[in-house]
Amino acid sequence: MFFRKFGEKIKSLFGGRKIDEAFFEELEDTLIEGDLGAKLTDEIVTELREIAKKEGLTEASDLQSRMKEILSGYISGYDEDPGKGHLSVYMILGVNGVGKTTTIAKMARYFTQKGLSVVMAAGDTFRAAAVDQLDIHAERLGMRIVKQQMGSDPGAVIFDAITSAQAHGDDLILADTAGRMHNKENLMKELQKMDKVIRAKGIEEGRYKKFLVIDATTGQNGVSQAMLFNQAVHLDGIILTKYDSAAKGGALIQIGRTMGLPVVFVCVGERYEDIRRFDKDSFLDSLLGLDQ
Ligand SMILES: Nc1nc2c(ncn2[C@@H]2O[C@H](COP(=O)(O)OP(=O)(O)OP(=O)(O)O)[C@@H](O)[C@H]2O)c(=O)[nH]1
Ligand SMILES: [Mg+2]
Structure with missing residues (x-):
């Protein structure tokens, strides 16, 4: 398809x-x-x-x-889900415009429907309107959000989110992050700071995950993005967005082969329900024309 x-x-x-x-x-x-x-x-x-x-x-x-x-043999799906009764933190990373904020809203809905108590953290404090964008999703979906004003320290936002989630007994924090800063080094430093805060808050190793969002239409560029982010903060998996408008999917195979990163979700449109688990078999069938 x-x-x-x-x-x-x-x-x-x-x-x-x-x-x-x-x-x-x-x-x-x-x-x-x-x-x-x-x-x-x-x-x-x-x-x-x-x-x-x-x-x-x-x-x-x-x-x-x-x-x-x-x-x-080169790619795999990621079927693990955060469980109930323990707090998990998913940090959602990626360069600007790939679909991080939209994907967080989709994931929040997905896991809420599975019975988890989800809270969103507005960790992109750099771009004007980024906090509002997540806030609008939270309102539409009837979800909790932890936020501060634009320009505040994203480390402080995630600190607050964890404190609030622990008090509230939430199961999952979905943390938005900036896709752009003054330069790449700044962005990576900022992400590493958030990473430190999450660890310092005592979130168990297996319950803290970092997922990189990649726009499926960017091709080869996605491979360099995965390398860059994986170097800065060790990644746990990939989320592929805009799959609905992608012409080819070879970059994902390269990422799987070179970094061994599994694919967590695939997003196929702009609506909240346009999110799917990665189905390796049908991905390969489409790529190789075996479904035509
Ligand atoms: N067709 C399609 N569009 C998508 C998909 N996911 C996101 N988008 C669109 O991509 C655009 C950017 O999405 P955002 O969620 O704002 O991306 P972001 O990574 O948060 O961007 P920044 O906050 O600027 O870094 C929006 O217009 C989304 O509706 C998808 O799976 N398919
Ligand atoms: Mg965003």
């Missing part, structure tokens, strides 16, 4: 032809175009060449499902 054009391309590449040098070359070009990156593309094509040789395969179509098997 998603990645229609790219899937079509892969499908026609594997369909009704013999395995030869031209096939592998075309496959290489297509994978690079699909944001899998030169290194990973080389790794995949080398493996497919070996399989074809070892098993004496002659039809390209025999390799399509083998490619799915290879890619399947």
Whole structure:
């Protein structure tokens, strides 16, 4: 359903032809175009060449499902949920405009529907209107929010949110963060400060998670973003947004392969209900045109 054009391309590449040098070359070009990156593309094509040789395969179509098997080893979903009765903190990170605030609202609704008591923390105090934006979502959804004025210390906001959630017996804090500051170093420092506050508040290691939001339409850029944030604060997973308008999904495979990060949620539109658990099988079927 998603990645229609790219899937079509892969499908026609594997369909009704013999395995030869031209096939592998075309496959290489297509994978690079699909944001899998030169290194990973080389790794995949080398493996497919070996399989074809070892098993004496002659039809390209025999390799399509083998490619799915290879890619399947590179990515994974993240099915763990915060439980009830203990406070968990999810810090939602990402560069500006990727969909952090919208995703927090979607996740808040999702987990509330599962019976959890959720509170949102307005940790983006840098951008004008960011606090108001989350506040509007909180009001619409009837959720609690902990906020301070714009320009205040995000570490103080998260400190307050944890104190309030502990007093209230909440199960989950979803913390919004800034996507932009005066420069990248400032942003990373700010995030590291929030990270320290959360640890100092005694949130158990396994209950504190950092998820990076990546806009699925940005392709290769998403890979560098994941590396940058993972270096600053060790990430626990990826949330993919704007999946509904993405043309290709190879960047996610690169992130999975190089950083081993699982995919927590996939967002497929602007409405609150447009959030799904990651389904690896259907993701790979769309990417490889196996659902067409
Ligand atoms: N089509 C589509 N649009 C989305 C999705 N998720 C978010 N958006 C839109 O993307 C835009 C940016 O979303 P925000 O949630 O404000 O992004 P942000 O990361 O909080 O941005 P900053 O606070 O500026 O850093 C909004 O117009 C959202 O409606 C999605 O899954 N699909
Ligand atoms: Mg925001």
